[in-house]
Amino acid sequence: MKIAPSILSADFANLKNDVEMTTQAGAEYLHIDIMDGHFVPNLSFGEPILRAIRPYSKQVFDCHLMVDNPEEYIAILADAGADVLGVHYEATPHIHRVLQQIKEAGCEAEVVINPGTPVTVLEDLLEMVDAVLIMTVNPGFGGQKFLPSMLSKIQALNQIKNDRKLSFDIEVDGGINSETIKQCQQAGATIAVAGSFVFNSTDPIEKIQLLHKVTGD
Numbered sequence: 001m002k003i004a005p006s007i008l009s010a011d012f013a014n015l016k017n018d019v020e021m022t023t024q025a026g027a028e029y030l031h032i033d034i035m036d037g038h039f040v041p042n043l044s045f046g047e048p049i050l051r052a053i054r055p056y057s058k059q060v061f062d063c064h065l066m067v068d069n070p071e072e073y074i075a076i077l078a079d080a081g082a083d084v085l086g087v088h089y090e091a092t093p094h095i096h097r098v099l100q101q102i103k104e105a106g107c108e109a110e111v112v113i114n115p116g117t118p119v120t121v122l123e124d125l126l127e128m129v130d131a132v133l134i135m136t137v138n139p140g141f142g143g144q145k146f147l148p149s150m151l152s153k154i155q156a157l158n159q160i161k162n163d164r165k166l167s168f169d170i171e172v173d174g175g176i177n178s179e180t181i182k183q184c185q186q187a188g189a190t191i192a193v194a195g196s197f198v199f200n201s202t203d204p205i206e207k208i209q210l211l212h213k214v215t216g217d
């Protein structure tokens, strides 16, 4: 299981230190939540922050776009150092085109679904994606409670993945802690995002190591 600490819950006044800490703790991914105040009712940060932290990490920069019109941001985020670009199915009528655009920009393409969106809408996209992100809370804010009803959705997606012999990652995001991560792994998840569980702790390194430990890494 790969761990992706979400910098949404980091100390923005010491972001460089927090990013370097996640590398030191062994986190393979860094999750970067980009919010526009329209697609979700919150604002976070964008391309300048991504560009600013890129020199301080060799991790996979996993950018989750919670924005309307995501097609307008693909090229600039790729140029700023994104490795994975995750776009919401619900954010555009042209999800197939945006995923193509991400691949053309040289990044891995990820499609994201909200808790209210079924996996069946992904049927025609699964051959072209590197990852699917299943939101386990409604997007927009850190620190929310994991939605257990999402476990059957992860299982359903994993079944389709196995039936079709595909190899995309299944990522989960929201309310992940040392218990919920195990449930998600058993259901088929391969990457877990964790924000408040890591950063709202007095020992974030220990928390990242704990997530690896409980998932067998």
Ligand SMILES: O=C(CO)[C@H](O)[C@H](O)COP(=O)(O)O
Binding pocket: 006, 008, 009, 031, 033, 064, 137, 138, 139, 140, 141, 142, 143, 144, 173, 174, 175, 176, 193, 194, 195, 196, 197
């Ligand atoms: O996408 C997000 C919010 O929309 C965050 O990545 C997610 O909420 C992580 O925070 P936490 O682990 O505290 O739930």
